Amino acid sequence: MVWRIELSETAGRRLSKLPKADAKRITGFLRDRLASRDDPRSIGTPLKGNRYADLWRYRVGDYRLIAQVRDATLTILIVDLGHRSRIYRR
Incomplete structure (x- = not known):
């Protein structure tokens, strides 16, 4: 099963501002490890709290x-x- 990956406007903007090596590592992870999984939740962690339930x-x-x-x-x-160090402060 192949999952389609979409980036929100915010995520796309932040990805473009990262150092090239880090951006390449993230896009490789999305393409190679996440999109090809039968269940992408198997390698992720659910966020806690009512606001972040999904x-x-x-x-x-x-x-x-x-x-x-x-x-x-x-x-x-x-x-x-x-x-x-900064992602959860937004």
């Missing part, structure tokens, strides 16, 4: 990807991404 976290080095998994359309929407 969001998942993925670790890629020092960066965190916040995503929403949409089973009906086989889509993973990357809502936000950033360095692990």
Whole structure:
């Protein structure tokens, strides 16, 4: 099963501002490890709290990807991404 990866406007903008090596590592993770999974939740961690009930976290080095998994359309929407020291402060 192949999942389609979409980036929110915010996530796309933040990805474009990252150092090239880090951006390449993240896009490789999305393409090679996440999109090809039968269940993308198997390598993610659910976020806690009512506000974040449908969001998942993925670790890629020092960066965190916040995503929403949409089973009906086989889509993973990357809502936000950033360095692990700052991503949860937004």
